Amino acid sequence: MTQDEWAPQKSSNSEIIVGEELSIFSIEELEERLTKINQEIIRVKTAMKAKRSQADVAQGLFKSDT
Numbered sequence: 001m002t003q004d005e006w007a008p009q010k011s012s013n014s015e016i017i018v019g020e021e022l023s024i025f026s027i028e029e030l031e032e033r034l035t036k037i038n039q040e041i042i043r044v045k046t047a048m049k050a051k052r053s054q055a056d057v058a059q060g061l062f063k064s065d066t
Helices: 027-062
Strands: none
C-alpha cells in the first residue's frame, strides 16, 4: 500500500461523518461543514417541535374533562 492509501480520506462534499479526522480539511471546508451542521440542528429541532405539537394534540384528544 502507498502512503496515500493510509492517509485519512475526506468524505464527499454532501456527507458529514461524526468523528471524522478534521485535520485534512481547510478552514473554508470546516466553515462549510459547520454551516451544514448548524442547518441540520435547526432542521432536527423543527422536526422535534412538530412532533411534540402532534403529541400534545393527541394527548388532548384522550384527556377526560372529569
